[in-house]
Amino acid sequence: MKFLVCISNVPDTTTKISFTPDGKDFNTAGVQFVINPYDEYALTRAIELKEALGGTVTVLNVGEADAEPNIRKALAIGADDAIRVNIKPTDAFLVSTQIAHYAKEGGYDLILMGRESIDYNGFQVHGMVGELLGIPTIAPAMKLDINGTTATVEREIEGGKEIIEAALPLVVSAQQPMTEPRIPNMRGIMTARTKPLQVVEAVGQDSKTQVQGYQLPPAKSGVKMIDAENAGDLIKLLRNEAKVL
């Protein structure tokens, strides 16, 4: 079984977001980058399935060289090899076309990734990859099992879940509670250094959107405190002043 796991390199979840003075770019100064948390669920589940069923896990990142420490981390967690498509990921369509190209070349049975990245929150790449490859995408998945050439997936729907059985190949996007992400151990970190990380060039640069600039939300005007003894007054304020009840 050949697994492909796509990972994004994103600012750590505790990052306070700021932008360059012209508002055109994210300010990376002092920011720690991590594997996108949703992608970690996908990665860990792929490794678990490989351990149970045999096969290989390849990690793919569309991004520049600064993503390599996190690609190595994915190898340390248990992926077998990695591909980095050397291009700045500026648009979901651009990223999806790169993934679809290398996914096709590698002939993978299952393509896994997170439901969205926590930076651009597009929720687009998995669906686009599935469509570009002409195979089904199941998103967002909370559970994934493989039996022979059939995947059983629990998909979250608003107000519940669905059980879907579908034949491989398939694109599945992960979210909680698919599994518990693993922390790399020392042996993993040592072996990751010698695992292959192939850098390939992008195929075309077709994008469909262009970011013009960024904005921070307006600051809150301040909190109105209510005495705990008279907590019921809050409900009146929510009705008469804030007009939300």
Place this chain on the structure above:
Amino acid sequence: MSVLVVIECANGEVKKSSLEAASYGSKVASTLGTTATAVAIGDVQANALTSLGEQGITKVLLDNDSRLTNFVGAAYVKVIAAAAQQENSSVIIASNSNIGAAIGSRLAVQLGASLATNVVAYPEISGSSFKVRRGVFSGKAFSDVELTSDKKIILVKKNAVDIETSAGATANVENFSASLTDADFAAAPKETIKQSGDILLTEADLVVSGGRGLKGPENWHLIEDLAKALGAATACSKPVADVGWRPHHEHVGQTGITVSPNLYIAVGISGAIQHLAGVNSSKVIVVINKDPEAPFFKAADYGIVGDATEVVPKLIEAAKALDK
């Protein structure tokens, strides 16, 4: 050229988020000097759709093929693509829901369209320039994005726009059918499990959310009772889901669900940056915490310093006393 709005239905009714999408689509259509058509799929009564006229929709295409009762990505996309082709639609609007996102990305590839998800405002259209503002960094910022393809797909975030209503206007409902084959149902759900009786967190206008300040699952009834008294959905912070007090699908925050209700009441949640990321586009935020230094107070509109077990019963009592 026209605008096509994708309508989601639940229990035979049009979802509120789809009414927002319909309002959004009608406004875009009038800016572009064209009309807005809707496409509805699955189990919905035609008379629930005629009232979309009140949101400015002139025509609704309804495909009520019984195989479409549950969402199946490939089949839904085929119906919407066929509708877009028939109507010669250059702009497609849907809700930023799980379904909207699944449809949007597939359609974008099929139609060669630009796709913007998580859109929070009406577009700026000037000549051939078409720009939208979308939420990024899990709600910590916005980005202005130019949609450069001729065709555009926009997924509107819940509560980002008001529902505009022109009372009494009706839309014509027409039956519509795409040529669906068995292959379109290759990844159809085998089983659907719905929670009953709950107000959907992602659709809710009011949300009451609990954190570790509740001390233990035995106090969770405070969150439920307050939510019930207000007609709100319940949610929780990540630590509460991680220890298993509550299921993960109630976890709100950067790696959970992002919500944007009119009112978000956080009880016993300190307001870590990851939690704020999931809720800070809520219109009004109330924070109840016994620690006056809790960072969440900085993001709140109203705050109470106090123990949840003492404060929440007073709120429940006051909420019950409200005449609805």
